[in-house]
Amino acid sequence: MTERHVYMDHSATTAVDGAVLEAMLPYFSDRYGNPNSLHLWGREARKGVNAARDQVASLLGAESSEIIFTGGGSEADNLAIKGFTFTHREKGRHVITTAVEHHAVLDSFKWLKKEGFEITILPVDETGMVRISDLEGAMREDTILVSMMFANNEVGTIQPVAGAAKICRDRGVAFHVDGVQAVGHIPVDVRELGIDMLTMSAHKMYGPKGVGVLYVRNGVKLEPIVHGGGQEHGLRSGTENTAGIVGFGAAAELAARRLADGSIKEEVRLRDLLIDSVTTSIEDVFLTGHRTKRLPFHASISVGSLEGESMLLRLDAAGIGASSGSACTSGSLEPSYVLLAMGLSHEAAHGSLRLTLGKDTSEEDIVYVAENLKRVVTGLRALSPLWKNRG
Amino acid sequence: MTERHVYMDHSATTAVDGAVLEAMLPYFSDRYGNPNSLHLWGREARKGVNAARDQVASLLGAESSEIIFTGGGSEADNLAIKGFTFTHREKGRHVITTAVEHHAVLDSFKWLKKEGFEITILPVDETGMVRISDLEGAMREDTILVSMMFANNEVGTIQPVAGAAKICRDRGVAFHVDGVQAVGHIPVDVRELGIDMLTMSAHKMYGPKGVGVLYVRNGVKLEPIVHGGGQEHGLRSGTENTAGIVGFGAAAELAARRLADGSIKEEVRLRDLLIDSVTTSIEDVFLTGHRTKRLPFHASISVGSLEGESMLLRLDAAGIGASSGSACTSGSLEPSYVLLAMGLSHEAAHGSLRLTLGKDTSEEDIVYVAENLKRVVTGLRALSPLWKNRG
């Protein structure tokens, strides 16, 4: 067994921060009331939920009444897309998204298609970025919703959200943004950007799993997908996940601090150190996604002549946690649709590797990862018929 | 301020048990991986989720593959009802439920109505119980789903689930049971009962809030309501709430132990002590719901000439947490539809009070509650024009 453990998969999920867990703890067995109860226990719980709503709203520049807590990012995406189109289906039946969205968005669009909507899926360029002109061209009289992610989970590319928002606003089309990878890591101000709905997920920003947020601009009407007791302004029924919500609030506050105190700059420095060292020290490796318009913590590469899963497992044996868009890691036969949409060959997509840094990643970690990756790649290439063929 | 605190609102929510929290804790900041990741962190998380699935399945007499974790009981109800009818809508458009269901069920049925389904809502008798003959009479050629709760949250009445299941089975109609109040508190074996789908919620059985389960019998087909990454056999996408799920597993194990070790008998004894002392020591108080076919921890009464909220708040001042079906506690103008469906007058419904015991409720707690309730009732009746009018 290895001595060192370096988690480099923060795009998949993050550890709950110590202060966040601390904030959550009282809500399990002490302040355990149902926030809808009138008594002391209920009032304590309600106070916690209210404060968390304020914290999340403040991170986004939103009003507290615009924050809807859900059971995760996927649910928030589904609520935005299905909830909006269900309510406005008489106004038009055309909706637009992009080829590189998360499955929670893409599969909601597929569902809309089954329900009789026409869907347009915008292509991306070789960096994974949507062209604003493509969005403009796709707009129709009967378009009612555009959904575009803020930043991509696989390649870290940041989309031109402000430009897309303006186009939607000018045409009176609702604009939903999947901000799961971006919020808390780069500044996101919903008012400034002119976003109508924004998805967040606590576990991507040092909060707990199983709690998400949909920001819904005041005035935007939605049908819930979970009906019932009428919690969350009737948009998400069910007894509130108080501990999770309080954790989300604490994570939002932590994120706001990190965005203000220069931590992000250091994260970018380490990210670039990693990108530079692996692309220069290892032969036939290239960066995927945009070089600069990318998440501060996100490095993604393609390694020639190798398949992703084999790299992951050898890195794992060295105590390093990473991920890949290879088919072999997903149980499907096709490698990542995101990488293919960017024009990568199947082989290059199979060789993809994602290394995503966290707030506690150190320079030694980066050095350790770069060294081990080089060793792993060399070892596996010695086995690869593709590599030798070229040599 | 009062010295003693007695929480008597376990139907609303329960405290996370100490052992349950203990089981959950490692999954926040240590075993924090995404269960879908290949690396060590992911495998650790997957192991936790798998074990929890086994624990829950074992409580129900189900297979692990039949357990779908959701973001709460309401979501599980919505998934069962909307997911099933969406998939089978070509087979028939008639669905049946009861007048005393939770809003998560009733409002899902209302939604179905909007979507073109015909719905039948079965009445209940004065104890809150559905008559099996009514269910039989309501069955039609095009009936595809019956949804009935196991036990009612407001009055604790246990429904004739086994009989209803048989009727459904004989006719090839799917049978969903909202078991949120019952599971973990009375024995529930899905195979024995012949249930197709069963809803559970962790926070009603000493687990955390924000995690639910839908048991889906192998072979029953559903459309998800949250689409995306395909977690939970594709029926509930989104990164798994590992800590919450592990907590649910631990809560299921705890419940299984309590169901086996005689704890429930003691709970019934204390419940009956409470019912007996308040109905005999306070004038003009009667039990609501069934006297014997009721949840072991559930006491619900109606107090003549008084309104519920006022009782709750004076009990709260004495450190006692309770609930009521009075309109004044809900922000609506009508008192509890459950109590009205049982034939209670508006006045009696306004005077409803629910006292639900927990595993840590002691006999002293019962005595304290009974004494304080008597004091509160006497005090408020001194103010009530209804009481004096009669005197």
Place this chain on the structure above:
Amino acid sequence: MYSEKVMELFMNPINAGKMENPDGVGEVGNPRCGDIMKIYLRIKDERIDDVSFETFGCASAIASSSMVTEMVKGLTIDEALAISNKDVVKALGGLPPQKIHCSLLAEEGIQAAIEDYRSKQRAKTEAKA
């Protein structure tokens, strides 16, 4: 949820209880809605000399009736009629939106009691005439 003032008057209501031989009685609300207020008045020289209430209802109903009785005590009838539900809400330090109707009941209760007093006065005057 409730202001301190509301809770204080709910827990320890002032002017609570039935009045023997009142000069005017008003009853508003109904048990169906979960709110009944009964206001008792004793009038001396067209001034409210004493006042009490009985209320079936929630904390805000009880506090509203207690507050309104305290507010009208000592006022002339016309002054008392000028008290609006907004004045009651303000004196209570606010009420949650869904509870504003309780303050309306309080206003109406006073009005009904004064109306009762006046109709009794008219009857007396007529009897004398």
Place this chain on the structure above:
Amino acid sequence: MYSEKVMELFMNPINAGKMENPDGVGEVGNPRCGDIMKIYLRIKDERIDDVSFETFGCASAIASSSMVTEMVKGLTIDEALAISNKDVVKALGGLPPQKIHCSLLAEEGIQAAIEDYRSKQRAKTEAKA
């Protein structure tokens, strides 16, 4: 996810690497699907005297090729041809369902290499004749 045996052969594969002047070579799979196996054989007296592999693919592909080469070493050609993917899976202590195709590739790789050897033999025989 993987058995110990799979992980062992993946981390430290036996019979890995290119063979100089093999008697038979088989290559199966394609980079599009993320799996290529190349099997090299040295044959003596219709027996597999030496065998090696190169594999582009996941852990189970690498372990399957390593295992199959180990299994056929020393066998007669006919015995080697009788090795099925199920034998490979069994020897590996099982494979996850979605990885069974790797064991199929291993079976096919050996068959392709033997086929290559035989066609070369036929060519030699014909050349002699």
